Amino acid sequence: MNWKAEFSPEISMLTRIGRRLALCLVALLALAYLLSGIYGVGVNETGVLQRFGRIVDARIPPGLHYRVPWPMDRVVKVPTGEIHHLVAGFGADPEQVAEFERGYGPVNESGFGSFIIPYCITGDKNIIHLKLVAQYRITDPEKYVFGFKDAKSVAVRCIQSAIVRTISRSDVDSTLMTGRVILQKQILEDVQQQLSELGTGIAVFSTEMKNARPPATVAQAFKDVINAREECRTKVHDAQAHRNRIIPQGKAEASRMLNDAEAYKNRKIAHSRGESQRFEMLACEYLKDKETTGQRLYLEAASEILPVVNKVILGTNNGESIANVKFFTQEDVVGK
Structure with a gap:
């Protein structure tokens, strides 16, 4: 009995079905591969499109876009709409302190181990520790991603160099108390100039000094x-x-x-x-009229003078003196 001849119709049908399924599977895989080229860019992001490593478009706006699927095209999304923070300066680095303490014991800033705590020197030869917080935006995605291996680290180094240059031209009182606002402005201008010259694609727009302090030995x-x-x-x-x-x-x-x-x-x-x-x-x-006027003036003067003085009046009786003498006070005269 020839079983192949007996089941040949079924085998042919299964073969056709298998081929069709394979074609459908290939079509689905091809469709999935083509659909994998659809991608989205967030509201606060900018896309950078690369094709075989070469930059094709460095300013892809937010929204849905299409690229040639992997491995030909690659999209890097850069958060250009967000505000980023950097902390730089000269103070105790937690990682360095932890590593030192693991090997040598607790760090005493005023004694053994103080050499691992960075510091900067002011213009009047004083030592201070300080931290600076900088806010920045990514203004050029292409330079930020491909200009440097780590543009953020470059920005930190620029901030540190700006701090050293600025603090070295200032005295300790201005740094710690009176001139901090001016120093922050000078550091900001210095950092902006450095980042612009290097082409990092980063724009620093705010700097604020934090925890500026002298060493522990002279802090009091x-x-x-x-x-x-x-x-x-x-x-x-x-x-x-x-x-x-x-x-x-x-x-x-x-x-x-x-x-x-x-x-x-x-x-x-x-x-x-x-x-x-x-x-x-x-x-x-x-x-x-001298006589009349003189008499009137005399009487007026007497009327003004007599009421305010004590008076003694001596009278006569047919040319003989009277023994009785009467004394009148001012009140008696005014009353009469």
């Missing part, structure tokens, strides 16, 4: 100086407040006294002028 002395300056500033402010309070009061009192003196002067001048005019009028009247 610096603290005492700062406290003394704060106390001096407080006393100066109190003195200025007292001055600002007293001076207006003194000026107001002086103005009041000047006004009173001016009013007194005006009263005296007016009174003197009135008396002068009155005297001139009386002189004219006296020249016209």
Whole structure:
């Protein structure tokens, strides 16, 4: 019995089905391969398209896009819309401290192990430790991804070199207290210039000094100086407040006294002028009628003088003196 001849129709049908399934599978795989070229770029991202390693498009905007599937095309997504942070400076590095402590024991900043803590030197030859926090954006995705192996590390080195140059031109007081805002601005300008010249694709737009401090061995002395300056500033402010309070009061009192003196002067001048005019009028009247005017002036003077003095009146009786003497006080005269 020839089983091949007996089952040949079924074998032929299975062969055709297998071929069709294989074709469908190949078609599905090809479709999946082609669909794998669809990719999306986020809202805060910019895509960089490479074809066989060569950059084809370095500014792919957010949205859905298509590329030739792997291995021909490759897309690198760069977060250009986000704000990134860098911490750089000269202080205790946790990794270095941990490694040192594993081998040699605890680090004492004022003694053994202090050499592993970086520092920078100010223009007046003082040692300080400080950290600086920088905020930056990625402005050129192509330079950021392909210009350097690690553009972020390059930015950190640029910040450190800017700190060294800027701090070396400043004194310790300006660095730790009074001139920090100016120093931050100078460091920012220096970093921006370096990154622009190197072409890192990074733009730093903000720098802030953190944890600027002297070494532990002299920290207390610096603290005492700062406290003394704060106390001096407080006393100066109190003195200025007292001055600002007293001076207006003194000026107001002086103005009041000047006004009173001016009013007194005006009263005296007016009174003197009135008396002068009155005297001139009386002189004219006296020249016209000396006897009558003189008698009137005498009586007026007596009426003004007698009420304010003690008086003794001696009378006579037919030319003989009277022994009884009467004394009148001012109140008696005024009452009568």
